[in-house]
Amino acid sequence: MRTMSFTEPKESKEIEESLVRELQAGNADAFEKIAELYQKKIYALSFNLTRNTMDAQDVTQDVLLTLFRKINTFQGKSAFSSWVYRITLNATYMKLRSRKKELTVSIEELLPSFNGGGFQQEKIQDWSENTESLMFTNETREIIQKAVDQLPEKEKVVFLLRDVEGLSTEKVGEILDLTVPAVKSRLHRARLFLRKKLSNFFEEYSREEKKK
Amino acid sequence: MMCCKECLDLLYDYLEGNLDPQIHSSLTEHLQDCPPCVAFINTYKSTTRICRETLKNAEMPEVVQIKLREFLKSAKRTV
Numbered sequence: 001m002r003t004m005s006f007t008e009p010k011e012s013k014e015i016e017e018s019l020v021r022e023l024q025a026g027n028a029d030a031f032e033k034i035a036e037l038y039q040k041k042i043y044a045l046s047f048n049l050t051r052n053t054m055d056a057q058d059v060t061q062d063v064l065l066t067l068f069r070k071i072n073t074f075q076g077k078s079a080f081s082s083w084v085y086r087i088t089l090n091a092t093y094m095k096l097r098s099r100k101k102e103l104t105v106s107i108e109e110l111l112p113s114f115n116g117g118g119f120q121q122e123k124i125q126d127w128s129e130n131t132e133s134l135m136f137t138n139e140t141r142e143i144i145q146k147a148v149d150q151l152p153e154k155e156k157v158v159f160l161l162r163d164v165e166g167l168s169t170e171k172v173g174e175i176l177d178l179t180v181p182a183v184k185s186r187l188h189r190a191r192l193f194l195r196k197k198l199s200n201f202f203e204e205y206s207r208e209e210k211k212k
Numbered sequence: 213m214m215c216c217k218e219c220l221d222l223l224y225d226y227l228e229g230n231l232d233p234q235i236h237s238s239l240t241e242h243l244q245d246c247p248p249c250v251a252f253i254n255t256y257k258s259t260t261r262i263c264r265e266t267l268k269n270a271e272m273p274e275v276v277q278i279k280l281r282e283f284l285k286s287a288k289r290t291v
Contacts, residue, residue: 028288035284044270057276061283068287111220112252118215126251128258144266163260164267188224195259202255 013079020080023071035064038084041165045085046092048160051149059091066091078174085175089157096153105152110192127202140201147197151190158183159190214242219249223256 016037022030042063047056066087074083112120151159161172162183173183219242225231226239243250272280 032284032288035280039280040272043272043276047270048267053273053276057279060276060280064280064284065287112216112248114215114217118217120216120246120248120252122248124248124251124255126247126254128251128254131258131262140262141266144263148263148267159263160267164264166264184224191256191260194263195256198259198262199255 016080020071020074020076023068024074031064031068034067038067038081039064042084042088045088045160045165046095048148048164049089049092049156050095051145055092055095059088059095062091063088079171082171082175085161089175105189105193107189107192110189110196125199125203125206127199127206130202130206143201144198147194150197151193155186155190155193158186159194162187163191214238216242216246216249219243219246220252223253227253227257 019030019034019037023034039060043056043060046059046063047053050056050059063084067084070087074080112122112124115121148156148159157176158172158178161167161175162169167175169180169183169187172178173180176183178186219239222231222235222239226236231239243253
């Protein structure tokens with residue numbers, strides 16, 4: 001069965017709404033269908049935050065049970081999928097609580113250095129052309145995953161929902177209870193942070209390639 | 213002429229297509245003459261793309277799928 005994309009239009013929304021109504025009426029088949037539609041999304045988000053298969057599995061089970069047990073507390077004020085995401089994030093943060101660390105990074109550290117006139121002082125290497133050939137190597141994947149793991153939590157969750165899941169800025173704001181400008185600012189910081197981390201790797205790689 | 217700092221401060225809105233036409237064109241003008249800013253923007257865009265492509269593949273392992281199916285079966289019996 002295909003996984004429902006959280007961003008799909010009308011048709012999916014109607015299916016989703018009717019499943020929710022059935023579930024609220026106590027239909028166990030609707031529970032199974034909802035689980036089938038959402039479990040992969042729940043797992044992927046949780047896995048990208050915890051980077052641990054067992055934790056992501058526990059979270060997925062917890063979330064599915066919560067969906068069922070608390071379905072009557074869902075009032076339809078926000079989209080059902082936003083509610084699912086919020087429950088997923090809460091369950092994931094419970095798992096992460098013990099190892100959660102709050103880092104803050106200033107935006108200046110992520111931008112190039114400028115002279116007094118606001119012009120760039122350092123030479124920036126454009127490694128964007130090199131990424132194609134490197135994309136699918138295990139080393140590159142590990143570097144990317146490690147860079148994402150190092151993102152401060154506030155930026156990481158926005159990045160995962162907006163850039164990885166492909167949700168709209170407005171929807172991410174709804175899920176996280178943030179204003180649109182706040183979502184944009186966190187997303188921008190996340191991208192700058194990741195760019196900086198990946199630059200170290202790709203620049204080193206380009207230097208090595210030139211030596212050959 | 214727009215400086216690099218101003219250019220990079222506007223980067224997010226530039227890529228989202230949210231800039232006023234006038235500001236947009238002075239930024240484009242700056243980019244024509246500034247390889248470091250072009251490199252910065254290219255690598256910023258590339259970062260988003262490669263991270264998405266890597267993390268999108270967070271698929272559920274077979275063993276987890278099996279466990280979840282069992283879990284759902286037993287949960288369904290109790291609900």
